[in-house]
Amino acid sequence: MDKIIVKGGNRLEGSVRAEGAKNAVLPVITASMLASEKKSVITDVPVLADVYTINEVLRNMNADVHFADNTVSVDATNQLTTEAPFEYVRKMRASVLVLGPLLARYGHAKVAMPGGCAIGSRPIDLHLKGFEAMGAHVHVGNGYVEVNAPGRLHGAKVYLDMPSVGATENIMMAASLAEGKTIIENAAKEPEIVDLANFLNKMGAKVVGAGTETIRIEGVEKMYGTEHSIIPDRVEAGTFIIAGAITGGNILVENAESEHLRSVISKLEEMGVTILEEGDGLRVIGPDKLLATDIKTLPHPGFPTDMQSQMMALMLNAYGTSVITETVFENRFMHVEEFRRMNAKMKIEGRSVIIEGPADLQGAEVAATDLRAAAALILAGLTADGYTRVTELKHLDRGYVNFAEKLAGLGADIERVNEDGDQVNPFADVVNMNDSAIAELSQS
Ligand SMILES: CC(=O)N[C@H]1[C@@H](OP(=O)(O)OP(=O)(O)OC[C@H]2O[C@@H](n3ccc(=O)[nH]c3=O)[C@H](O)[C@@H]2O)O[C@H](CO)[C@@H](O)[C@@H]1O
Numbered sequence: 271m272d273k274i275i276v277k278g279g280n281r282l283e284g285s286v287r288a289e290g291a292k293n294a295v296l297p298v299i300t301a302s303m304l305a306s307e308k309k310s311v312i313t314d315v316p317v318l319a320d321v322y323t324i325n326e327v328l329r330n331m332n333a334d335v336h337f338a339d340n341t342v343s344v345d346a347t348n349q350l351t352t353e354a355p356f357e358y359v360r361k362m363r364a365s366v367l368v369l370g371p372l373l374a375r376y377g378h379a380k381v382a383m384p385g386g387c388a389i390g391s392r393p394i395d396l397h398l399k400g401f402e403a404m405g406a407h408v409h410v411g412n413g414y415v416e417v418n419a420p421g422r423l424h425g426a427k428v429y430l431d432m433p434s435v436g437a438t439e440n441i442m443m444a445a446s447l448a449e450g451k452t453i454i455e456n457a458a459k460e461p462e463i464v465d466l467a468n469f470l471n472k473m474g475a476k477v478v479g480a481g482t483e484t485i486r487i488e489g490v491e492k493m494y495g496t497e498h499s500i501i502p503d504r505v506e507a508g509t510f511i512i513a514g515a516i517t518g519g520n521i522l523v524e525n526a527e528s529e530h531l532r533s534v535i536s537k538l539e540e541m542g543v544t545i546l547e548e549g550d551g552l553r554v555i556g557p558d559k560l561l562a563t564d565i566k567t568l569p570h571p572g573f574p575t576d577m578q579s580q581m582m583a584l585m586l587n588a589y590g591t592s593v594i595t596e597t598v599f600e601n602r603f604m605h606v607e608e609f610r611r612m613n614a615k616m617k618i619e620g621r622s623v624i625i626e627g628p629a630d631l632q633g634a635e636v637a638a639t640d641l642r643a644a645a646a647l648i649l650a651g652l653t654a655d656g657y658t659r660v661t662e663l664k665h666l667d668r669g670y671v672n673f674a675e676k677l678a679g680l681g682a683d684i685e686r687v688n689e690d691g692d693q694v695n696p697f698a699d700v701v702n703m704n705d706s707a708i709a710e711l712s713q714s
């Protein structure tokens with residue numbers, strides 16, 4: 271099992287480039303199954319374990335998928351099978367995003383029921399409610415969810431009890447090939463929803479209003495493969511922005527879209543961080559003294575839950591008492607215990623964590639509890655006294671390409687080693703990496 275060893279104390283300088291967004295590319299790849307003619311070519315794809323997993327899901331359904339040079343091509347013009355087994359859904363919950371496209375195209379889909387995960391119970395009732403409103407029958411049994419639509423799906427008005435990202439995506443995809451008009455009310459407004467809508471429209475769909483709380487989709491009879499370039503990863507960019515801020519550094523995060531990061535930028539400015547637009551990215555200048563603040567996670571454009579644990583690492587270094595309130599997932603504080611191992615002083619009260627700063631962080635052996643927690647523990651390690659060793663890197667590799675290497679490029683004292691203590695960089699051959707090599711990554 272690999273681990274990342276980081277020694278605190280270095281100020282970061284230089285520049286780093288954000289990859290394409292994991293949370294945009296996964297639905298775009300599943301949407302490519304809506305095309306019964308022509309293949310899709312998707313560029314700026316990050317080489318991540320999750321991308322490998324979704325590619326395998328599609329291949330297993332008889333789609334022809336290739337991944338090289340940050341480009342995924344999907345030819346879904348074959349007759350596809352319509353089942354995603356547990357082995358994939360277990361690895362990645364986003365596998366449920368095949369439901370909408372398959373249901374719309376074939377009138378049937380069967381997917382292993384995703385369980386909860388380290389951040390919450392994460393049901394998919396809103397996805398299913400949307401399909402039912404469009405005329406599908408839903409059956410849940412033996413660990414699977416099966417959806418059937420006897421005829422073509424029909425358009426419907428769907429109100430989401432909460433603006434679920436996945437439900438909005440699944441319903442948007444299903445509605446694209448349905449008969450008539452679908453209206454999604456209280457839809458999610460995340461930038462990844464807009465990217466998916468743009469992709470669907472290039473495929474021939476008629477989606478308007480993505481990025482607002484009401485999305486209207488006029489169903490079409492047929493969709494076609496197309497070309498699409500994925501938006502920058504706002505969470506990866508935000509994580510590097512915090513790396514610059516936490517070390518009092520001065521770094522440029524290239525390919526960072528400020529419009530997508532408004533809530534994060536505004537909170538960091540409150541804490542004393544300077545953030546300036548520069549080229550296609552953002553320059554971050556960390557202050558001598560970070561100030562405490564409070565955040566509450568919310569659906570976009572509120573503060574993103576996927577930045578919560580990284581923000582906790584930053585607040586541990588700020589002067590005063592900060593409060594984090596997590597409203598999106600009910601159990602996204604597993605990393606608190608790990609931070610405590612580093613001598614952090616924090617108290618959990620219901621859905622809030624009270625953080626006393628600045629903590630006298632000490633290097634320790636810690637385990638990543640989920641993807642963003644992995645990054646957050648490494649960020650804390652950048653400022654801790656001595657060596658922090660972070661294990662359970664399978665979480666990190668789901669969503670960050672070459673994280674240790676990129677931080678080392680900015681001047682951090684960090685390395686990734688294997689069980690024997692040999693330095694390893696699983697992404698070193700990223701350009702030439704084939705899917706089976708990435709598969710091994712996801713097992714590491
Ligand atoms: C692959 C991907 O894009 N993942 C992102 C996506 O996850 P995901 O799409 O799973 O997140 P949702 O927006 O659906 O979930 C938000 C909340 O709604 C609840 N819910 C959701 C669906 C449902 O049918 N019923 C229900 O109760 C969830 O349990 C959660 O508490 O959005 C989350 C919220 O921004 C991000 O943290 C994830 O990184």
Ligand SMILES: C=C(OP(=O)(O)O)C(=O)O
Pocket residue numbers: 293363364576641642669
């Ligand atoms: C929670 C995340 O992803 P997923 O929904 O794939 O678990 C994330 O990207 O932080």
